[in-house]
Amino acid sequence: MATAKKLTENHLTCVICSEVFTAPATLQCNHTFCKSCLLKYINTQPEAVQAKSIPCPSCRQLTKVTNPDSPVEEWVSQLKPSHVMQGLMDDFGPGTKTVEEHVCSVCTKQGKTTPATSWCSVCDVVYCEGCLQLHNVMPLLCDHEVAHLSDHTKTKVKRRFMCQVHRDKPIELFCKDCKRAICTICCSVKHRACKDVDTIESMTPLVKEQLTSKIETLGINIAAANNILTWRKSKIQHVKSNSQTLKDQVMKTRETVMRAILRKEKQLLHDIDKATDKQLHELQADIKSQEIELRMYQQQYEFTANAVTSNCEVDMYAVYESMGETSTDNRDTDSRPTPGRVAFTQNLDKLSKAVDELQLGEVQVIHDVSDPGSSPVLHHTIDCKEDGDGKDPLVRDVTVLTVDGIKVTVVADYDNNRLKTYYTSNFKSFHNQLLLSNYPWQIAKLCEHQIAVSVPDSKEIVIVNVTPGPVLLSTIKTSKDYYVLACLSPSQLAAGGYGQSHCVDILDMTGRRLRSINTGVIGSPDYIHVTRNNNLLVSAGGVTSLVCVTSEGDAVFTYTPTGDRALTCPLGITTTSTGDILLVDYDSHKVIQLTQSGQFVRDVLTQQDGLEYPRGVCLDGDGLLCVTSERYVKIFKFCAAEF
Template structure:
């Protein structure tokens, strides 16, 4: 007797301690700080604070600044969390936050433990109505009440509940669920009217479904319902497989696109690096050439300077000799100096215009950028068109290189040229001119180091001309009101 009381007291103390610990765990770790209730679909922000997903959605809608900045501010620490897909509606922003799987598992475990403890400590429903707290022993699925030992005896001898099935409280969730009619509380829903498509109890069948042709029991519909549900499930599985296959295909395409993009980025970087290396190599080469030319010219200038200094020293010595003879009282000194000059012992050279000569030499050192080759090389590297702009004063001066005699032996008079165009035909620089006086079009070129020419007679005097293609030009003949297309073939 005393041992039983001691055990009962120990169980009560343990339960009280466990209940206090469970309350602390629930309040401190499983309760949302916005709604102050246990988490419902918990989600964790970037700052590791967790809230109910619906609470986060409601909080975002109260913050216009968050909607404008497309971020989710934490209600606790105000730290912002970026929305992965901000173009979607604001109501779906919270759905993009990662769920807290650990907290969700703790909540489910806590609720199951509470349910088990609530089940094991369920009191008798009838005794509670009488103001007593008697532990329940069995569960009546028909009446949905918990019964103690005394009430069980009464329940089994009562005519209305004589045939009710009783089970343990721990297994009451496994008992077959029986639905009662909403209109006739004491009757269970056991029939289904296929004509009306409604479930009904026995009384409803007698009152409302007497004229219906097909009224069957729900029990007899079980095989058909199972078959239909199995068919639905198979259809869902097929759709699931199709969707899964589409997702896999799209993921493969996404990975392939990512690989292609990465490869393209690497190729672009490789091409750019190659171009940079070539440009730097060309820069080094040009600088070396410039240094060589500059050093050669500087050495030449230094040699000229030394030569000029030697000549200057010689001239100074002769000047001193002449000055000494001029101030000497001896006639022979003056005569000797005069005779040395007359005999050619001292040669007087013309003073050279060194400044003009140096200017010409400096002007000869020119760096002419071959922009055409540079642009062609860059175009081969697929960089597109690159504009070259020169700012400031041009360092190059126009220099006459060559002249071409456009007179032809058959022409009786000198031609009158209206327009001139230069073509590159088969790598031959061809000069095309319009001869208005002789009513013809002429082409002049050099082949094998010999000047050559050709002539195309026209009906009237040509006026303007422009290049149409690589080997073709268009010529305007105003008097004939024509535009002639001519193909140039040296």
């Protein structure tokens, strides 16, 4: 019962209606559907009617119809289920009963419930002992193959392979031209013009072999589909988490803008207070001066009035004579300048326009570079030439970190012995640099705020904290001049250099060599990268190959294309979230995409994308691709291709 249920659920269910097949029809691709479901589907596909073919709803493969000029309903009605599907439907489909429930089919028609003891594989009917005797004496039925139903297992025996057209004739032949199993009558009537007909016995091993191969292919496809489903489901959580992160960034940006507005408001209020205080101070000084002058006039007034009313001519003439020395101009206006009025001038049109043009950011869908339908678009370019550089920068490597929510681009400037960081905060761009003892070569990301940098000419590996400026944390002295560097684990580094006898050394964080890994054809690697499976990808400009080995040194693959795809100078390497490999080819000005197993996919970037002599490459957390190009870092985003 469990087997029958499993067969029904997994093999006898239409993928369109999710119900057990009703009048099943099998297409040339061997996918089976209900005829009614298939008819409804075809009616929604006008291009199918125009092409005179039936498209498979599952794989889109076309099935040619025998009579294209007939109505679509006849196209579907002429389709038959495969022999395998028909057998399953007969044995386990709707209306079938378990053997325990079988009673004699002949007796049932007579209203009796006699237990069945035998089954005719040709008639596909069960009989009791009495009805079986009648069956066996009939001339047309006596040669049928009859099997007894086991009292112990009650298991139905294998059904004979009988012709669907001539029900009493066994299938004995196979027409290779029509790819159909047929009986002798079908062969003589309908397949006379066919050139290649063989016996079922001869064809069965070949058919079984092909079906076995098909099973293996389907098994691989099922595993791949399950992996894709698992990845898609995990992506849902990532999308939700990313959405919340982006919302937090928008709100943080809004808060930053509000802080800037509040700063401007505070400054304007301060300016008003300052101008008002100045005005008040001037007015108060004028009032004090005016009060002094008023008291002087009052004193002169009293002195003069007393002289006039005293009847003393001496005093009167004394006052009169003093009037010539003191100004007594009559004035009813103040000659002092009036303090200016504090005013707040606002341009509402300009303010409204500024608010309208205010950009907190941009929401866009960034496609993954692994999507073969995506196309690169230059997002922006970082010029690594800075004040204090003695030479034009030569950026050998690049990586991107996220430090306290700030995206920081870190570059190794080979010619200026510097490690440089670039980032944007509060709408302002910043850059910092750290002077090293010698030429930096490759950057290994240890975590989101810490990197290791190889300095081969000094036989050093420096550990740097990114805060987001670069701060030297420690220096590891090495016994060899290691050029390439990658993080294998939190406690181990993979490092290699010139003359290392085709090997990469695994080091601990003190620089002590733990073991060596054979890198095959590459003796002096220029770049190294650790995949998500902890495999090592190694390249060298002088070797036209990309080598992949396990962390124990077992070979995985060596990519050595020829012809137009031949590598000229492979350098920087990185991998995508899906495991695809991105490889820089310096002399051909390309970034090449390979599958995880080293199969060519496409040229992601070329010289037509503005790429000149690339070296280092990395992907940031947002799917942007960063590539070094002489003194520049060029950052590309990927959008859906327009057709």
